[in-house]
């Protein structure tokens with residue numbers, strides 16, 4: 001078991017990672033939520049049958065009365081109705097400002113649990129227990145919380161940092177293979193943008209990391225540290241944090257054009273592949289580096305191309321909420337481990353993609 005400190009400017013907290021890490025929940029609760037009497041465990045229909053009782057048991061051992069709200073698994077539940085149900089559940093149970101929320105599930109769960117905590121009584125503590133690889137390395141850390149609305153994904157939310165994040169590696173055993181692969185999209189992204197050592201580790205493992213808990217713990221920890229190093233400098237996403245969007249500008253367009261039927265991590269991988277090709281054509285990324293990047297994506301079953309045209313990418317990117325003004329922030333990796341943000345006009349981005 002190991003602890004990575006997450007030094008957000010607004011709040012520094014621990015991310016505790018390891019096999020059986022959920023056993024620290026009680027002691028962490030006593031330390032971080034003194035005076036708490038009640039907790040609402042937010043979970044969903046795939047994860048709750050597997051792990052809810054364990055989490056409830058840990059809380060009860062610490063003298064906490066545990067309530068739960070279990071929603072239908074999947075992105076389609078990520079809306080205001082579920083969050084309103086959480087608010088009502090807490091209000092009916094007489095929650096006060098010292099009580100707290102526990103998010104137990106993938107990114108859909110941790111985003112909603114975080115948002116419910118950020119808003120209930122103008123903000124109560126949240127402890128995140130991510131259960132998917134993507135939630136462990138990305139969604140549950142960094143403090144972005146939120147829900148989807150009809151007009152788009154993650155359009156409403158708040159920055160709200162958790163009190164602690166507990167990442168029990170053994171929970172990954174039950175994750176379906178394709179969901180694990182999706183999470184690898186974000187893992188490889190971190191390797192590309194800031195962490196050449198992680199890339200070497202992934203190459204050495206030769207695609208076999210699922211069954212090696214020690215290696216998984218290592219890889220997850222490195223990813224948490226990577227995201228921490230980026231978020232630390234720019235908690236509210238005005239500058240350097242944008243490098244975490246590598247592959248996402250294009251990935252989001254592919255995802256949206258598919259009516260959200262294509263998985264996020266797969267779309268991001270395709271976006272990274274398209275960016276790698278474009279950088280090679282522009283002469284800024286060496287062919288050898290590009291080959292290495294694509295080889296590791298293949299090793300972990302991720303695609304690196306898509307049929308989408310430059311016209312479709314640019315017009316889609318112009319509608320993206322993350323676009324600032326008339327320029328598009330394009331994230332480039334011209335050397336493994338070094339990402340840069342370049343502002344491009346739509347015309348420049350089009351030329352860059354279609355050279």
Ligand SMILES: NC(=O)c1ccc[n+]([C@@H]2O[C@H](COP(=O)([O-])OP(=O)(O)OC[C@H]3O[C@@H](n4cnc5c(N)ncnc54)[C@H](O)[C@@H]3O)[C@@H](O)[C@H]2O)c1
Pocket residue numbers: 044046047050073074075078105106107108109111131132133134135138139140141142143144145153154171172173174175176179182
């Ligand atoms: N806040 C952020 O910074 C941030 C970053 C990236 C993504 N996200 C959000 O995260 C969400 C995607 O996260 P996700 O991929 O974890 O989605 P998810 O929560 O839907 O989980 C994916 C699937 O895995 C299942 N699952 C999760 N853990 C399991 C386990 N241990 N055993 C068996 N099944 C399990 C879930 O039931 C679901 O079917 C999106 O809504 C995205 O917007 C947020």
Ligand SMILES: [Zn+2]
Pocket residue numbers: 186248264268
């Ligand atoms: Zn992503």
